Amino acid sequence: MSRTNAAKLVLSAKSSDTAVGAFNVILLEHTEALISGAEQAKLPVILQISENCVSYHRSLKPISVATIALAESSSVPVSVHLDHAESEDLVREALDLGYDSVMFDGSKLSYDDNVAASSRMALLCKSYGATLEVEIGEVGGKDGVHAPGVRTNPLEANAFAQATGADLLAVAVGSSHAMTTRDASLDFDLIQEIAKSVAVPLVLHGSSGVSDVDLQKAVKAGMSKINIATHLNNVFTHEIRQVLEANPKLVDPRKYIAPGRDSVASEVARLLTLLQN
Numbered sequence: 001m002s003r004t005n006a007a008k009l010v011l012s013a014k015s016s017d018t019a020v021g022a023f024n025v026i027l028l029e030h031t032e033a034l035i036s037g038a039e040q041a042k043l044p045v046i047l048q049i050s051e052n053c054v055s056y057h058r059s060l061k062p063i064s065v066a067t068i069a070l071a072e073s074s075s076v077p078v079s080v081h082l083d084h085a086e087s088e089d090l091v092r093e094a095l096d097l098g099y100d101s102v103m104f105d106g107s108k109l110s111y112d113d114n115v116a117a118s119s120r121m122a123l124l125c126k127s128y129g130a131t132l133e134v135e136i137g138e139v140g141g142k143d144g145v146h147a148p149g150v151r152t153n154p155l156e157a158n159a160f161a162q163a164t165g166a167d168l169l170a171v172a173v174g175s176s177h178a179m180t181t182r183d184a185s186l187d188f189d190l191i192q193e194i195a196k197s198v199a200v201p202l203v204l205h206g207s208s209g210v211s212d213v214d215l216q217k218a219v220k221a222g223m224s225k226i227n228i229a230t231h232l233n234n235v236f237t238h239e240i241r242q243v244l245e246a247n248p249k250l251v252d253p254r255k256y257i258a259p260g261r262d263s264v265a266s267e268v269a270r271l272l273t274l275l276q277n
Contacts, residue, residue: 045268
């Protein structure tokens with residue numbers, strides 16, 4: 001019951017005009033916090049491990065095995081998703097480890113090359129019964145790609161989704177990755193236009209920079225999966241700083257990381273609930 005396929009969660013959310021929260025795992029404590037928050041809210045969640053996270057740990061398997069084990073013991077539906085994977089070999093390794101969802105990021109490729117690579121990944125994911133998310137164009141803020149002003153063309157988005165056979169589509173509508181302030185300006189009319197043009201559910205990347213009110217407006221306009229990472233890193237780090245400043249002689253990492261983990265869990269529960277309203 002606890003493990004599920006990301007597409008099932010997102011399609012269910014789309015049908016009810018709500019969205020699923022998708023949050024990044026960096027440390028094992030993040031996995032624990034994300035699942036705890038989802039259980040507090042009694043709502044499903046998508047756990048995302050990015051290619052950058054894999055580089056940090058120097059391996060995909062250890063953090064994946066731990067995350068999948070925790071997901072399987074959860075009391076709420078949980079999807080485990082590989083995020084922003086540019087390596088086709090990494091996608092295959094993740095699927096072999098038991099990931100139910102993959103985001104293949106071919107945004108740095110030409111349109112034709114992105115279609116070709118994404119189509120290959122769609123066939124591969126389908127053979128595993130896994131979800132494939134793809135990105136058309138480049139959502140701003142990640143490793144020097146386009147600025148937040150870039151926008152996805154609705155007709156091109158529809159053609160791309162059909163040509164690749166992907167299950168979910170990430171589009172550029174004004175958000176930007178790695179924002180530490182929540183003042184991004186989304187194009188809600190464009191979200192509505194893309195949602196009407198494209199049959200598959202839409203994904204909002206860079207959602208850390210979006211206010212609570214605008215997150216809810218984005219969901220109502222047509223976003224069905226909301227990716228949040230940096231905002232939760234802010235919550236985690238802020239709490240740890242507070243504890244260390246109040247206890248300068250503290251050296252046991254369990255005693256300052258645990259409060260950070262608890263703060264993330266509380267914020268995840270709040271955000272998941274927010275995306276239902």
